[in-house]
Each structure stands twice: as C-alpha cells, then as structure tokens.
Amino acid sequence: MPWCTRSEIRQLSDEAQKIYDDVRxxxxxxxxxxxxxxxxxxxGTYRDTGRSVYLHGENHLRQITDTFDSPTQALTAFHRTHGTALRPGPAPMTDTERQTAHASTSLAPTPSTTGTAPQTEQVPAYAADPGDHEALLNGFLDGQGDWEKYRTWEDHTTVAxxxxxxxxxxxxxxAGPRDPRWTIAAYESPVSERMWYMTLTPTVPVPVLKTLLDALGAGDAWETALGSPITDKQLAQATQPLTAAGxxxxVDGHSQRWNTQQGDAGVQFDTFAAHNPQSPLHTWTLWAGPDIDSPTWAxxxxxYTPAGLLADLAEELAHGTGTRQTRSGQPRRVKHLSGGSPAAPLPPHSTRLRR
Structure with a gap:
C-alpha cells in the first residue's frame, strides 16, 4: 500500500484485525x-446486528467492501459474481493466520505427561475419539455382501x-483435517443425476460414523423426495431427537440451529440452500467443537438427504455415548453425560493476527 500514509495503513490494519477477531x-x-x-x-453476517457484508482481501488487507440487509441478498449477489468459484464456509487459513495459531498454541502452558498413561473416559458420542476410519470402512464392507470395493487409478482413493x-x-x-474423507452419494438410477450427497471430515467420532454406516447397510438411506424442497414434517422428523433431548x-439469519446447552455441538439447517438445491452451499451441517465455523469435526x-437418515444421526448425537482417551493432568473436555458437556476452551483472543 505505497499510496497510503502511515496513519491510513494503521487504520486499515486495525480494521482488518477487527474483522479477523469477529470471525474467530x-x-x-x-x-x-x-x-x-x-x-x-x-x-458473511454479523450475529448481533444481522448486517451481511462482502469481504475482500486477506490478512492485514481484509476489508468490508459492501453491505446487505440480509444473508439471502448477500449470498445471491455473491453467487452472481463468483458463480462456480463459490465455496461454502470460511476460506482456509492463510499462512499468516496459521503461524498466528501456531504461536498461540506454543505459548500456551502444556501439562507434563511424564509418568502418565492414557486414561479412557466415557463421553457423549459427539465428543468421542475419531478412531480408525479405514478399519470401519473395511469392517462395514466385510459385513455387507451387496457392496463391492475397488481402488481407483488414484492410490489414495477407495470407492465402494x-x-x-x-x-x-x-x-x-x-484427506486433510478439514477436507472430506468420506463422500456418500445416492442416485435415482445408475445413469441418473445425483439425488443427494453427504461429506464427513476425518475426525468424525466412531459412534457417529458407525450409526451412519449401519443406516446405509440397512437400506434406510434410499428414500428421498426427489425434486421437492424438504417439508416442515420432514424437518421436524430429522431434528425430533435433538428437541426431545433439550x-x-x-433462528440465525436464514439458518435454523439446534445446539447443546453448552454450545459444544450442533445441527444447522440452511433454508436458503434447501430451496436452492443447485447452490454449492450445504443444507445440513452436523458438528462439534468450539463453534460451527471452526469445528472439531463436521x-x-x-x-434431499433423507430425513430418516438425518434422524438416526441426530439420535446418536443426542443420546449416544463413546470413549475418549486423555492423560491425567490434561483438562477434561467432557465431565457429565447427563445434561451435556462443557464447551471446549477457545483459543486465547489476545493473539494478534499481525504477530
């Protein structure tokens, strides 16, 4: 920014820092x-004011260049401008943001693990360890005679x-930590367009993943209302276990959310995406972690994902249990199964983006 004065550069950087902190x-x-x-x-949209914004730039150059009255207006304009380049959710961290996060972690005190051994504790399903996904896939296929597995020309990919x-x-x-490890897709016929799909990150807990695979093996994933938006009845069916569990x-903008009392896990339904199936935005997001924008897993x-399949997953999130290994001396993220678990501690907010 050679055309800016020192005062202007400082102001732009401070505004970019504020945007970064608001997102974080x-x-x-x-x-x-x-x-x-x-x-x-x-x-994006500010939770407290409902104002939607268009952001441009990265790191200390990030700035608000336009505003909108609603998320729908913002997404419509954004899709019109960027078309197929649009991707849901926040962009991957820049090198500067990654270095800042690393610096925050390295400055945080770490408890000594000398003489300690891993301990296993029972936790809600959404807080369980991810386990070995590859072993789960192999176990599922070994027990299902009507599925066939083969490797593609890409050595890192298996298709069943x-x-x-x-x-x-x-x-x-x-797959990277935030990339899809699993992609499940359903079709009306072997030569038809895709009806619905689902993606899972590598850190999805074992109980949640097993519930999904059991539903696929039982044939519960085939029924869907192709070509029509989800109905209120189907929405209620998919989320009834969450409502029953308290x-x-x-409602947050054009999304409806269900969260644990501690806010450490949730399910989001995006009404804009539900009524615009060609949009690259996801209609459903199931997650756990600090918040939906930086989840531990998603x-x-x-x-058109079947409501019955989503209800099975919601039931597991609301009432299922699993195990997590911890070391004595490490803070426990989950203490109680009844009434939910405390949210995982957020990273310190004092770390500056410009570190």
Missing part, C-alpha cells in the same frame, strides 16, 4: 468464500458401490 470469536459468520483471481473474497449402482461411498485416505433451538449434507 463467532460474531461474524462466514457463509461462503471464493478467489477472484487476485485475493480471497467472502460473504452398492450392487444396485445407486449408492456410492468414496473414501479419501489422504437442545436449544434458534458432516455436511445436501438438500
């Missing part, structure tokens, strides 16, 4: 991002297909 603390929810050929761009050729699982052995329900699903 969950005040500014990022709906979608893209790359315009020069820099990252994004659309049902004998009807209308349901497929793609497993990426080398999860908090709230499952994302499209508009």
């Amino acid at each position: 603390r969950g005040r500014l929810v990022i709906h979608a991002h893209a790359h315009d050929g020069y820099s990252a761009v994004a659309a 297909t049902h004998e009807s050729l209308t349901l497929r699982i793609l497993f990426d052995h080398e 999860w908090r329900s709230a 499952i994302r699903a499209s508009a």
Whole structure:
C-alpha cells in the first residue's frame, strides 16, 4: 500500500484485525468464500446486528467492501459474481493466520505427561475419539455382501458401490483435517443425476460414523423426495431427537440451529440452500467443537438427504455415548453425560493476527 500514509495503513490494519477477531470469536459468520483471481473474497453476517457484508482481501488487507440487509441478498449477489468459484464456509487459513495459531498454541502452558498413561473416559458420542476410519470402512464392507470395493487409478482413493449402482461411498485416505474423507452419494438410477450427497471430515467420532454406516447397510438411506424442497414434517422428523433431548433451538439469519446447552455441538439447517438445491452451499451441517465455523469435526449434507437418515444421526448425537482417551493432568473436555458437556476452551483472543 505505497499510496497510503502511515496513519491510513494503521487504520486499515486495525480494521482488518477487527474483522479477523469477529470471525474467530463467532460474531461474524462466514457463509461462503471464493478467489477472484487476485485475493480471497467472502460473504458473511454479523450475529448481533444481522448486517451481511462482502469481504475482500486477506490478512492485514481484509476489508468490508459492501453491505446487505440480509444473508439471502448477500449470498445471491455473491453467487452472481463468483458463480462456480463459490465455496461454502470460511476460506482456509492463510499462512499468516496459521503461524498466528501456531504461536498461540506454543505459548500456551502444556501439562507434563511424564509418568502418565492414557486414561479412557466415557463421553457423549459427539465428543468421542475419531478412531480408525479405514478399519470401519473395511469392517462395514466385510459385513455387507451387496457392496463391492475397488481402488481407483488414484492410490489414495477407495470407492465402494452398492450392487444396485445407486449408492456410492468414496473414501479419501489422504484427506486433510478439514477436507472430506468420506463422500456418500445416492442416485435415482445408475445413469441418473445425483439425488443427494453427504461429506464427513476425518475426525468424525466412531459412534457417529458407525450409526451412519449401519443406516446405509440397512437400506434406510434410499428414500428421498426427489425434486421437492424438504417439508416442515420432514424437518421436524430429522431434528425430533435433538428437541426431545433439550437442545436449544434458534433462528440465525436464514439458518435454523439446534445446539447443546453448552454450545459444544450442533445441527444447522440452511433454508436458503434447501430451496436452492443447485447452490454449492450445504443444507445440513452436523458438528462439534468450539463453534460451527471452526469445528472439531463436521458432516455436511445436501438438500434431499433423507430425513430418516438425518434422524438416526441426530439420535446418536443426542443420546449416544463413546470413549475418549486423555492423560491425567490434561483438562477434561467432557465431565457429565447427563445434561451435556462443557464447551471446549477457545483459543486465547489476545493473539494478534499481525504477530
């Protein structure tokens, strides 16, 4: 920014820092991002004011370049401008943001593990360890005679297909922490367009993943209302276990959310995506962790994903249990199964982006 004075540079950097902090603390929810050929761009909404914004730039150059009255207006304009380049959720961290996060972690005190051994504790299903996903896939296929597994020309990918050729699982052995490890897709016929899909990150807990695979093996995933938006009845069916378990329900812009009382896990239904199936945005997001924008794990699903399948997952989130290994001396993230668990501690907010 050679054309700016020192005062102007300081002001721009302070404004960029404030945007970064708002995103990090969950005040500014990022709906979608893209790359315009020069820099990252994004659309988001402030929780407290409801104001939607268009962001341009990265790190100390990030700034608000436009505002909208609603998330729908912002996403419509964003999609019109960036088309197929649009991607749901926040953009991956920049090198500067990654270095800042690393610095925050390295400065945090770490308890000594000398002489300690891992201990196993029982926790809600959403807080359990991810376990060995590859072993779960192999175990599922070994017990299902109507599924066939084969490796593709890419060594890091395995594909499993049902004998009807209308349901497929793609497993990426080398997926990054936030990338889809599992992609499940259903088709009306072997030669039709895809009806619905679901993606899972590598850190989805064992009990949740097993519930999903059991539903696929039982054939519960085939029924869907192709070509029509989800009904209120189907929405209620998919989320009834959460409501019955006392999860908090709230409307946030064009999304409806159900969260644990502690806010450390949740399910989000995006009404805009549900009524615009061609949009790259996800209709459903199931997650656990500090918040939905920086989850420990996430499952994302499209508009026509069967309500029964989602209800099975919601039931597991609300009432299922699993195990997690910890070391004595480490803070426990989950203490009580009844009434939910305390939220995982957030990273310190004092770390500056410009570190």
